[in-house]
Amino acid sequence: xxxxxxxxxxxxxxxxxxxxxxxxxxxxxxxxxxxxxxxxxxxxxxxxxxxxxxxxxxxxxxxxxxxxxxxxxxxxxxxxxxxxxxxxxxxxxxxxxxxxxxxxxxxxxxxxxxxxxxxxxxxxxxxxxxxxxxxxxxxxxxxxxxxxxxxxxxxxxxxxxxxxxxxxxxxxxxxxxxxxxxxxxxxxxxxxxxxxxxxxxxxxxxxxxxxxxxxxxxxxxxxxxxxxxxxxxxxxxxxxxxxxx
Amino acid sequence: xxxxxxxxxxxxxxxxxxxxxxxxxxxxxxxxxxxxxxxxxxxxxxxxxxxxxxxxxxxxxxxxxxxxxxxxxxxxxxxxxxxxxxxxxxxxxxxxxxxxxxxxxxxxxxxxxxxxxxxxxxxxxxxxxxxxxxxxxxxxxx
Numbered sequence: 001x002x003x004x005x006x007x008x009x010x011x012x013x014x015x016x017x018x019x020x021x022x023x024x025x026x027x028x029x030x031x032x033x034x035x036x037x038x039x040x041x042x043x044x045x046x047x048x049x050x051x052x053x054x055x056x057x058x059x060x061x062x063x064x065x066x067x068x069x070x071x072x073x074x075x076x077x078x079x080x081x082x083x084x085x086x087x088x089x090x091x092x093x094x095x096x097x098x099x100x101x102x103x104x105x106x107x108x109x110x111x112x113x114x115x116x117x118x119x120x121x122x123x124x125x126x127x128x129x130x131x132x133x134x135x136x137x138x139x140x141x142x143x144x145x146x147x148x149x150x151x152x153x154x155x156x157x158x159x160x161x162x163x164x165x166x167x168x169x170x171x172x173x174x175x176x177x178x179x180x181x182x183x184x185x186x187x188x189x190x191x192x193x194x195x196x197x198x199x200x201x202x203x204x205x206x207x208x209x210x211x212x213x214x215x216x217x218x219x220x221x222x223x224x225x226x227x228x229x230x231x232x233x234x235x236x237x238x239x240x241x242x243x244x245x
Numbered sequence: 246x247x248x249x250x251x252x253x254x255x256x257x258x259x260x261x262x263x264x265x266x267x268x269x270x271x272x273x274x275x276x277x278x279x280x281x282x283x284x285x286x287x288x289x290x291x292x293x294x295x296x297x298x299x300x301x302x303x304x305x306x307x308x309x310x311x312x313x314x315x316x317x318x319x320x321x322x323x324x325x326x327x328x329x330x331x332x333x334x335x336x337x338x339x340x341x342x343x344x345x346x347x348x349x350x351x352x353x354x355x356x357x358x359x360x361x362x363x364x365x366x367x368x369x370x371x372x373x374x375x376x377x378x379x380x381x382x383x384x385x386x387x
Binding site: 047051118120124180187188 | 250253254256257260261264267268271272275276279280281282283284302339340341343346349365366367368369370371372373374375376377378379380
């Protein structure tokens with residue numbers, strides 16, 4: 001177990017694993033997303049109150065789920081970096097933050113497109129929508145730190161602290177719809193079951209799974225790039241590119 | 246090396262501890278004013294002072310919608326199943342606006358005649374997603 005962990009946090013080993021698995025993971029994720037979204041859009045039944053417009057759920061829910069999960073994993077990575085100074089943890093945070101920003105934006109955008117016909121408005125300042133906007137701002141703030149310091153270690157330290165502090169927003173997003181009156185409905189899928197009919201739920205779960213695969217694949221690729229940036233003058237990198245030639 | 250790591254652990258755990266305290270304070274503070282809308286019971290129990298613009302939310306009471314035939318004037322009751330308030334609105338209603346379904350109205354509550362004059366109506370969707378065929382079957386069963 002410990003050995004596996006040590007291998008995963010070693011740059012050359014991770015690079016090799018990612019190099020091999022990326023194409024398969026990426027292709028698989030595209031296929032699963034296509035399956036889930038096309039099934040949802042063309043074959044699942046029409047919702048009785050919302051009509052056809054509900055189908056945006058097949059993009060909105062996966063995007064929002066991924067956007068938050070990325071931040072959860074970044075919080076874990078930030079603690080790991082702050083205590084054990086494991087460089088892979090900061091590589092992870094720096095690679096994932098832009099992905100998190102993109103998916104938060106996608107969640108906000110698809111939510112607005114759904115809200116206009118359903119609620120009658122693109123945007124309201126209710127607790128769920130506002131806390132999600134704050135998540136996007138947090139991601140952007142983290143990204144802006146990447147090139148704010150001269151020393152690598154200062155960047156990693158600053159990013160970790162901001163990520164950890166921003167973690168306070170996660171339970172607020174999650175619980176906003178339970179604790180306060182919001183325009184956004186409360187969670188449909190919970191541990192105790194789902195209030196979405198099965199015929200609609202199955203493609204949704206497939207789509208969510210596909211989004212997670214996609215983020216894993218792209219995240220690995222971005223981490224490879226970040227590792228190369230940091231280790232460009234090391235021998236193991238030179239050897240890899242020699243082999244290629 | 247060991248003390249260095251211990252210092253880091255102390256740093257991280259004190260950061261987490263102070264964040265948790267901050268979280269509790271934020272939530273306590275937000276409980277006062279983060280609600281997007283008030284319920285009819287909030288209004289009738291006169292918990293709220295006169296505000297020029299506020300929102301009320303609840304269900305549209307059954308058989309309470311009166312839409313004028315030659316204009317966009319609408320009257321209906323918003324209920325939270327304990328109290329209900331009459332809402333007056335002139336304008337286009339959202340598609341999801343119907344009886345027994347969630348609604349949020351923004352406007353002004355006139356305590357003298359007990360009518361809420363809405364400037365904007367939003368429909369609130371609940372967390373249930375049901376196909377048309379299933380709904381029909383459910384209605385036929387009951």
